[in-house]
Amino acid sequence: MSTQAVNTSKTIPVASGAQTEGGHYLEFINTPLAFMRRVFEECGEVGQFDMGGLPTVLMIGPEAHEAFFRAPDDQLSASEAYQMMVPVFGEGVQYGAEPHIERQQLKIQYQGLKHDKMSSYAGVVAQEVIDFTKDWGDEGEMDFYEAFTDLTLRTSTHCLLGSVFRYRLTDEFADLYRDLENGIDPSALLDPNQQKETFKKRDIARERLQELITEEIHRRRDAEAKGEEPLDDMLNIYMTAEYEDGRKLTEHEITGLVIWFMFAGHHTSSNTSAWTLVEIARHPQYHAELVGEIDKLFDGGQELSFNALREIPLLEGFIREALRLHPPLNAISRRVMKPFQFKDYLIEPGCNVMLCPWVAHKLPEYFPNPETFDPKRPAPDNVFAAIPFGGGRRKCVGNAFALLQVKAIFCELLRNFEFELTMPAEDYQEIMPALILRPSDPCTLRYKRRKGV
Ligand code: HEM
Incomplete structure (x- = not known):
């Protein structure tokens, strides 16, 4: 890694399991959600991993989200982090402008x-x-x-x-x-x-x-x-x-x-x-x-x-x-352009910082019984908890x-119409093949026209 995420008073914890070639890149690509959960479980609110040579700092929790979202563009740049979109949208458009x-x-x-x-x-x-x-x-x-x-x-x-x-x-x-x-x-x-x-x-x-x-x-x-x-x-x-x-x-x-x-x-x-x-x-x-x-x-x-x-x-x-x-976007990223301090951690220019709603939305402090689907769940008080x-x-x-x-x-x-599952409930799984979370194949449901309609 050419750039290290270092800090003044505390060293940013680093996730285990980096390969000599590519660091954590392959694990991130193959199982992104499980990987980010593992980084959080091992490292906590702030944890570093190696994205194929790019030091990346995963930040989880409302305080970390708030610091990330409040930072100005010339400190945390979305354009620099999302350059992969430039050939799709075109030079001179959004991240290419x-x-x-x-x-x-x-x-x-x-x-x-x-x-x-x-x-x-x-x-x-x-x-x-x-x-x-x-x-x-x-x-x-x-x-x-x-x-x-x-x-x-x-x-x-x-x-x-x-x-x-x-x-x-x-x-x-x-x-x-x-x-x-x-x-x-x-x-x-x-x-x-x-x-x-x-x-x-x-x-x-x-x-x-x-x-x-x-x-x-x-x-x-x-x-x-x-x-x-x-x-x-x-x-x-x-x-x-x-x-x-x-x-x-x-x-x-x-x-x-x-x-x-x-x-x-x-x-x-x-x-x-x-x-x-x-x-x-x-x-x-x-x-x-x-x-x-x-x-x-x-x-x-x-x-x-x-x-x-x-x-x-x-x-x-x-x-x-x-x-x-099941938040669709789970690698919300920025490139650090100027030193970025979060609590005791100083994240250096050249690193990426990343948020993962899928991990953050299961913090029990903000979402009691987080794995339970509850359509009557009250919204959390902290506006940066659900992102x-x-x-x-x-x-x-x-x-x-x-x-x-x-x-x-x-x-x-x-x-x-009324709708029913055609498979056991747990067979509808989450996958993230192209950086967007989606249901696994097949995602079949049965529909029936409602009586009298
Ligand atoms: C940005 C999620 C639908 C247009 C974003 C971001 C997220 C998001 C997380 C922030 C990305 C970041 O900070 O890097 C979603 C979800 C949607 C949805 C979950 C549907 C359920 C839409 C729709 C449109 C749209 C329908 C357009 C009609 C945009 C644009 C931005 C954005 C233009 C970029 C804003 C900026 O860079 O300042 N979206 N989005 N999104 N979204 Fe959506």
């Missing part, structure tokens, strides 16, 4: 998530669920990891790129998106630009996606020139947005912003939906209450509205617990949209 440009891009992203936009998204998501389930028949079995991956790709594309693009969502678009996803594997952590078939395909896919988005931009400009009203979606926001110096976004940047938002919101939301459904099926004792809560929303036959989505505490409890026990959406200055900007989307999906699903 200058900090002042990234900040303005984030502001532009935020415009698509304002209250007035969100209220229209609830209906879009509900309609997608109705279309998605229309051929299900009265009963059947389905892999719900796959189903939610598909459904949330449709909902994200619909909200982000509008209905025209969504309904022209061809196999080509899905294939390109898959090639981009396959371009993020754990080896990208060490070198995102290595000569590798999947990385070459990733770069080709990005270029082609830019062509498709550019075509859509030109189609819209032509339509507007003929007097058509502009569409009310994210792509329109990107097309009309300006940086502080008056410059418009290039097509390269717009493509990058689309991919960035799709990546940030797609699997995180689809896996949260899959876990929520597994947990609903695992806990039939709550079914009557849950269905009662949902049916009340639709009393009088009205459509799902944004406001109605605020009044479903038990469903919210299920989603919150799914996010506590499925991160925290501080880089807290997830899609938090509210993600919750709206998952709630809208479940309102429509539970309004019409």
Whole structure:
């Protein structure tokens, strides 16, 4: 290791089991969750390991989270830690952009998530669920990891790129998106630009996606020139947005912003939906209450509205617990750029610091009986105890949209169907093959249309 994490008064405990070649890299890649739990059990709140030559300090617990999230970007840098995303989003976009440009891009992203936009998204998501389930028949079995991956790709594309693009969502678009996803594997952590078939395909896919988005931009400009009203979606926001110096976004940047938002919101939301459904099926004792809560929303036959989505505490409890026990993102990272002091530990520039919600969300001081799934569990008093959406200055900007989307999906699903497990409850396991926690294969559940619906 070239850089050591040293401190003034206390030595940071180091995890056992480093290999001469690569340190703990292989164990981290092969069994990331068990590995991080082991580091915490051995080392406590602060523990160091060797990520293939990069000294990495795992920090667990609300005080450590708070220090991490409150540190400024020039001390703990997200961009430097997430360079593997740059070839996917593109140079000049988010982690590949200058900090002042990234900040303005984030502001532009935020415009698509304002209250007035969100209220229209609830209906879009509900309609997608109705279309998605229309051929299900009265009963059947389905892999719900796959189903939610598909459904949330449709909902994200619909909200982000509008209905025209969504309904022209061809196999080509899905294939390109898959090639981009396959371009993020754990080896990208060490070198995102290595000569590798999947990385070459990733770069080709990005270029082609830019062509498709550019075509859509030109189609819209032509339509507007003929007097058509502009569409009310994210792509329109990107097309009309300006940086502080008056410059418009290039097509390269717009493509990058689309991919960035799709990546940030797609699997995180689809896996949260899959876990929520597994947990609903695992806990039939709550079914009557849950269905009662949902049916009340639709009393009088009205459509799902944004406001109605605020009044479903038990469903919210299920989603919150799914996010506590199965948080999708578990390697929240920063590169230390300036010495970073936490309690008695001084972490030196050149190291990475990392948070792992999956480990932190099981601390019994904040979550009594942590392994128990309890949809009525009160939220902990300390706001830095539960961090499925991160925290501080880089807290997830899609938090509210993600919750709206998952709630809208479940309102429509539970309004019409009941769900049961098809395997013993413990066979639905957690895996993290591409740095996002998801249910193991197969994730099959049985559905039955509710009587009288
Ligand atoms: C950031 C989780 C859905 C957009 C984050 C972070 C987490 C997270 C943990 C912080 C990462 C860090 O600090 O390094 C989740 C989960 C979601 C979800 C669990 C779903 C259940 C979404 C959606 C969108 C989105 C739907 C977009 C519509 C973003 C963006 C950031 C972010 C743009 C970066 C913010 C920044 O760098 O300042 N998300 N997210 N997320 N998320 Fe989400």
